[in-house]
Amino acid sequence: MSRAQARATVPVTIDGRQVKAVDGERILDLARREGVPIPTLCDLEGLSVHGGCRLCLVEVGEGARLHPACGTEISEDQQIRTDSPTLRDHRRRIVELLFAEGNHVCSVCVSNGSCELQTLATETGVDHIHYELEHPRHDVDASHPLFSLDRERCVLCTRCVRVCDEIEGAAVWDITQRGGESRLVAEMDVPWGEATSCTSCGKCVQVCPTGALSRRGSATGEMRHDPQIAAFLARAREHGEWIDRPPAPNGDGPRSGPKAGGS
Amino acid sequence: MDLRFTDAEPTAQERDLIEATVPRVEVVEHPGRVVRGGHDARSQRHLLLPALAAVQAGIGHVSEGALMEICRRLTVPPAEAYGVASFYALISTEPRPPRIAHLCDDVGCGPFGADEVIAEVQRRLGPAGASTDGSGWARSPCLGQCDRAPAAYLQRAGQEDAVVAGADVSDVDHLVAALDDHPVTAPAVTVPQQGEPGLRLLARIGSVDPTSLVDHRVHGGGEALRRALELGPDGVRAEVATANLRGRGGAAFPTAVKWDAVAAHDDPKYLICNADESEPGTFKDRVLLEGDPYRLLEAMTIAAYATGCRIGYLYVRGEYPVATRRLADAIATSRQAGLLGDDVAGAGFAFDVELRRGQGAYICGEETALMESIEGHRGEPRNKPPFPTDTGLFGRPTVVNNVETLLNVTDIVLEGGQAFAELGTRDSTGTRLFCLSGAIAVPGVYEVTYGETLGALLERAGGVTGELAAVLLGGAAGSFVTAEHLDVPLTFEATRERGLALGSGVVMPFDAGTDLGRVVARIAAFFRDETCGQCVPCRVGVVRQEEALVRYLSNGRETVELELLGDIDRAMTDASICGLGQTAASAVRSAIAQRLV
Ligand SMILES: Cc1cc2nc3c(=O)[nH]c(=O)nc-3n(C[C@H](O)[C@H](O)[C@H](O)COP(=O)(O)O)c2cc1C
Ligand code: SF4
Ligand code: FES
Numbered sequence: 114m115s116r117a118q119a120r121a122t123v124p125v126t127i128d129g130r131q132v133k134a135v136d137g138e139r140i141l142d143l144a145r146r147e148g149v150p151i152p153t154l155c156d157l158e159g160l161s162v163h164g165g166c167r168l169c170l171v172e173v174g175e176g177a178r179l180h181p182a183c184g185t186e187i188s189e190d191q192q193i194r195t196d197s198p199t200l201r202d203h204r205r206r207i208v209e210l211l212f213a214e215g216n217h218v219c220s221v222c223v224s225n226g227s228c229e230l231q232t233l234a235t236e237t238g239v240d241h242i243h244y245e246l247e248h249p250r251h252d253v254d255a256s257h258p259l260f261s262l263d264r265e266r267c268v269l270c271t272r273c274v275r276v277c278d279e280i281e282g283a284a285v286w287d288i289t290q291r292g293g294e295s296r297l298v299a300e301m302d303v304p305w306g307e308a309t310s311c312t313s314c315g316k317c318v319q320v321c322p323t324g325a326l327s328r329r330g331s332a333t334g335e336m337r338h339d340p341q342i343a344a345f346l347a348r349a350r351e352h353g354e355w356i357d358r359p360p361a362p363n364g365d366g367p368r369s370g371p372k373a374g375g376s
Numbered sequence: 377m378d379l380r381f382t383d384a385e386p387t388a389q390e391r392d393l394i395e396a397t398v399p400r401v402e403v404v405e406h407p408g409r410v411v412r413g414g415h416d417a418r419s420q421r422h423l424l425l426p427a428l429a430a431v432q433a434g435i436g437h438v439s440e441g442a443l444m445e446i447c448r449r450l451t452v453p454p455a456e457a458y459g460v461a462s463f464y465a466l467i468s469t470e471p472r473p474p475r476i477a478h479l480c481d482d483v484g485c486g487p488f489g490a491d492e493v494i495a496e497v498q499r500r501l502g503p504a505g506a507s508t509d510g511s512g513w514a515r516s517p518c519l520g521q522c523d524r525a526p527a528a529y530l531q532r533a534g535q536e537d538a539v540v541a542g543a544d545v546s547d548v549d550h551l552v553a554a555l556d557d558h559p560v561t562a563p564a565v566t567v568p569q570q571g572e573p574g575l576r577l578l579a580r581i582g583s584v585d586p587t588s589l590v591d592h593r594v595h596g597g598g599e600a601l602r603r604a605l606e607l608g609p610d611g612v613r614a615e616v617a618t619a620n621l622r623g624r625g626g627a628a629f630p631t632a633v634k635w636d637a638v639a640a641h642d643d644p645k646y647l648i649c650n651a652d653e654s655e656p657g658t659f660k661d662r663v664l665l666e667g668d669p670y671r672l673l674e675a676m677t678i679a680a681y682a683t684g685c686r687i688g689y690l691y692v693r694g695e696y697p698v699a700t701r702r703l704a705d706a707i708a709t710s711r712q713a714g715l716l717g718d719d720v721a722g723a724g725f726a727f728d729v730e731l732r733r734g735q736g737a738y739i740c741g742e743e744t745a746l747m748e749s750i751e752g753h754r755g756e757p758r759n760k761p762p763f764p765t766d767t768g769l770f771g772r773p774t775v776v777n778n779v780e781t782l783l784n785v786t787d788i789v790l791e792g793g794q795a796f797a798e799l800g801t802r803d804s805t806g807t808r809l810f811c812l813s814g815a816i817a818v819p820g821v822y823e824v825t826y827g828e829t830l831g832a833l834l835e836r837a838g839g840v841t842g843e844l845a846a847v848l849l850g851g852a853a854g855s856f857v858t859a860e861h862l863d864v865p866l867t868f869e870a871t872r873e874r875g876l877a878l879g880s881g882v883v884m885p886f887d888a889g890t891d892l893g894r895v896v897a898r899i900a901a902f903f904r905d906e907t908c909g910q911c912v913p914c915r916v917g918v919v920r921q922e923e924a925l926v927r928y929l930s931n932g933r934e935t936v937e938l939e940l941l942g943d944i945d946r947a948m949t950d951a952s953i954c955g956l957g958q959t960a961a962s963a964v965r966s967a968i969a970q971r972l973v
Contacts, residue, residue: 164759165910167951179950184759199950203913206947210916243940244920269909274455284379284453288754289462291737292909293919300382301440301458301469310380310453 123189140182155270156183159343204237213244216265224324225334256306267325273317390442393434397427424752436474436533465736473512474533484522518656522813529695562698565667568820581667592670600786604678612682618793625778637765641773647685648776651692652741655851657882660809661779665699669706675782680727694734738906743776757954800826804867812837814884831862842887850879853959855966893929903960914957917948
């Protein structure tokens, strides 16, 4: 039994429906259990909360204040609305802004068909980018023997930073600079292949929502990510169970937990 | 977790600078890697920013070897330390000229002499970032010296940093010479109302010697603390509640509510004095810090006593060297005198203050970003809730208050909350400091009892020079107002009613000769430069806002741009994590709505 289940249940209202929530759980967990869809991008089960993409905003309480479902704990008698014209507008705008910031040309992307940004665009009804496209110019980092990084497709969700830090324990990645200059870098901005802390475990590639991190040699549309790996490993670690897991879609993702001695 | 460090080594000088900030903690080392097991080393993570700042100040940049040495000592992954170092404008991970003049080109300086100065400096020293005999320059956001515009902050490796302003900057010969090696003497702190009866927060500015504990006592210092000890912690909080004191840092939150919440929690808990003042047009806290540092320490001590905090952090803006030195001296002297330490004033409670310097990031004034910064992380605001009073610094309950808010506390305990509440209006009690600069006859910090109108305040400061076009009220995060608003009383409630905010007390008039389009564009550029970038609506929104605005201004004010600006405004205002994104469209929106641009 997980820790959450041991806690008291409290009544809350989600989209007009009275439901029982576990005291202290996140709005997102509750919504998922209740089958209520809330779009997310930076959130990933198994990793710490980031709360930066703002796609999971929901309206809470009388004043319909916006709170991120991924980072907000439920509280008794909370009134939650996960869908409204305002929320739909915001979600569409956010996805549009992301498209404008990078070079997301799906037709030539390794992750075409396995991209969460692409799916979100469909779900939120983005059919046009009103903003001028920024067309950033970054060199592809193809210095690693197995993987490559294309920063023009990076949405700065920090999933890779978190999975590497929290699950693999290698802390290869972080964000450098700030604001519109923010960039994902390995160690002190070295080519990935020269980052001695990288164990080549590939977890960052598995959890990447777009085509920013991919396996080398993937052709257009060939890359299949496996973000659920994070939840699997986090659960396995919590319960100390290392059962075998079916292979990842491409057959070469990590199949077991961190090396002995990993944190 | 295993950490891998490269073998990049610091120079002897860098090692000494780091040694002085981060005492070495033994960690179990294997060749090439360090076991991140040493709790003692990890618990020193909060020394990351001070260590980076020490190397930056000594050498002029932080080399890979120095950064790696800091990582080894604190067991911080290199990627994280690099992410932190590169977050701050005053820290450079690349070699740069050892002497840099950060020239303010913000709203209070650009139209008031800075543009000409920058053109001349560029002629002499070359383009921004280049080095001429070790001297270079960079553009800077507001330096908190707007009453002495134009302003420059001099960052000089191996020498004391300094601020020069006014004629010392306009005279570019003097500026360049000062950058080279002149010791810069801090001018006396003055306020236009000096000597007027009825001043409270400013009463001692200019008359008390800010460098002397003795003079602090001669001017009544210590009496408020004695009175607080008589009242007891609950009594002090009750007076602050009766006084209806609200925060002066921008959000106007009732101070007693925060204090009560933290008082109810167990140790450890923390007090933070927010002295990061970086809102363009704001300089009131600087005047208080430079002019009356002992009173602030006394106020912090009372706040800590009332809330049960044993440790206070005073986070002062990096570009305030004079304030920093005076505060450091005042803290050291107070410790020697037994006013800080294990047994404060012999009253049987412990409290000490740690001084922290910002390193060039407006966002670190946001209270949760400030906590991240103290903890040694990138200054990225946290989602709220949880609120700092429950989960704040190091995950513990924390009171955060602005400098001006805290200074009010000495009078409140001395006179009682009731007397304070009788000043001003029902919802806006006491007095308020306003920062007047721009097209005004006598710029400076003014203290007025809540209720004075905007027009009366401008008259008090000698009136607008030239024909009034607009006033920036509340800072870059505030709004533009016009002659139609001169009758607005400057209270929380009256401004709210008109859709305005007092913010940090900025009142910056512009005359009809000023190109307001440039002013508004500068504000948009400010937010573009200062967003932390962690949340999408703000990170992308501020870039898009600036672009659309510039196009709007140059392409004959097309309505398509207005639609885009409105769209971006809604996304940023509603969906951003923190107050920066939530207010980044405010000034632009108000300028367009009133057809000022
Ligand atoms: C972007 C941003 C910058 C801020 N900068 C400051 C600042 O420099 N000084 C300050 O006191 N408060 C600043 N604040 C407000 C603080 O978050 C916080 O509300 C305040 O320090 C609380 O103190 P008070 O209640 O005494 O006002 C800022 C807020 C935001 C969103
Ligand atoms: S609103 Fe802007 S400054 Fe605030 S957290 Fe988001 S990106 Fe950072
Ligand atoms: S110091 Fe230049 S605008 Fe404030």
